[in-house]
Amino acid sequence: MYFCEKYYSMNKNKIVLIILFIFPIVTYLIFSSAKHNALFLPTLSESNKEIPATWKTLDGETVQLKDKITILGFVGAEVFENKTNLFNLNQKIYNKYFGFKDFQFVMIAPIGTEKDCKEILDKFKLVSDDLSGWHFVFASKEDIQEYYNSFKLQTTLDHNLGTPNVIILDKNINHRGRKGKNKKGEEEYRESYNTMSSADLHNEMSDDVKIILREYRLALKKNSRKDEFRDKITEELENK
Incomplete structure (x- = not known):
């Protein structure tokens, strides 16, 4: 039972990590190819x-x-x-x-x-x-x-x-x-x-x-999410 919970926790962290780092890249690629007024100013x-x-x-x-x-x-x-x-x-x-x-x-x-x-x-x-x-x-x-x-x-x-x-x-x-x-x-x-x-x-x-x-608001939010995720992982490691 403990092994299952640990395995689930590890997979959950991996999923969060993928969403955190891959999604912004995908979003950037989508909007960078879009027409003006999408997301970024040239x-x-x-x-x-x-x-x-x-x-x-x-x-x-x-x-x-x-x-x-x-x-x-x-x-x-x-x-x-x-x-x-x-x-x-x-x-x-x-x-x-x-x-x-x-x-x-x-x-x-x-x-x-x-x-x-x-x-x-x-x-x-x-x-x-x-x-x-x-x-x-x-x-x-x-x-x-x-x-x-x-x-x-x-x-x-x-x-x-x-x-x-x-x-x-x-x-x-x-x-x-x-x-x-x-x-x-x-x-x-x-x-x-x-x-x-x-x-x-x-x-x-x-x-x-x-x-x-x-x-810049999007950049601040992205950095904030990274900090929150890092702090959460650090806290979990310290607790273990």
Whole structure:
């Protein structure tokens, strides 16, 4: 009787082990071959540059892209010209998805625009409960241009060192977007999202942010299941 119970327990652990490690691989293969908007957001470029440590926020602190999911933008010297775009971004993306602890918004602006950026954040406080995920960082115009060029984007900054477009970076500072065939089977490429367009934010960007956040949630759940299984096996061995 004891042998049967032991044999059953061993087989049960094997089954759990197979489900734990094989199922995620099968799931990945299924979704990686699926069309866009299935599970993963394509990578457009890898291991981009970190925000320089000399670039400071309004609070005089540094901002790090590594280990964060980041919406990165360049607001330019005429910050108030972009206030409507920033408000759209705050309302349609930030307020909708804020709460994921590693999700942040980083807006790069020229030195000398600190007062304008602070005023915009003060206005956001009227419609957002928590702005801890919003960061403005400041640098010289030359450094901003050089940093923007490092992403090798198809678009360019205007004469104020700004653009209405923002990009998505993952925790490894990989640039994520759309590449390949869409749901209709049409070829598409999207490297940035236009904050001037409510439809662009509400549809494409909202969907893509949802995908990348879901991707990391699935990874967290998978790691959690692995930890639980390891702890369970360890506990059983220690008891025996």
